[in-house]
Amino acid sequence: NAGVTQTPKFQVLKTGQSMTLQCAQDMNHNSMYWYRQDPGMGLRLIYYSASEGTTDKGEVPNGYNVSRLNKREFSLRLESAAPSQTSVYFCASSAGQGSLRGYTFGSGTRLTVV
């Protein structure tokens, strides 16, 4: 089925370790997004890529980096994981910024930093 695929689904890291969360979409969407979800905090935008070749900071970018590898793929990197980054991470895509069809979300990566 068409959609947004995130890997891995679960991950446990030790403080200070690094890792990259992968995201790929097969809907030929131009824009991609990374969110984190914490209890009671809703969905907070970390970084987004309005189109291939561009990336911008969202609401909570500190401690993260992103790469828009090509039109399909948008990765999120934690260089030195901290317990505060324990969260569920969602990747999403849309036809473009301001697309009236909203976003399509992946099923999430559950990250625990110990």
Place this chain on the structure above:
Amino acid sequence: GQQLNQSPQSMFIQEGEDVSMNCTSSSIFNTWLWYKQEPGEGPVLLIALYKAGELTSNGRLTAQFGITRKDSFLNISASIPSDVGIYFCAGQNYGGSQGNLIFGKGTKLSVKP
């Protein structure tokens, strides 16, 4: 930046009851959307609203785009156990980063059979 206030935060209801939740903003939006997130999954779009005053239904779900463009409402009639999840509202404007969705913090719905 823009923020959305979504209420209630959580609801515990009996199967068959109707549910109402709403979202308000201090500034206007051109589009309102409602998403549902089931346990262990990502949010899925339920309803999109594009015009002030618009009332749109999707099965037992009905959503309205407030006349002031600063609020939106979602109603679920005759709830069933599979309605369980977190419901998010989202507002959107046009142009550049304004086109990014702004999400409410969600309403967690629990349905007792």
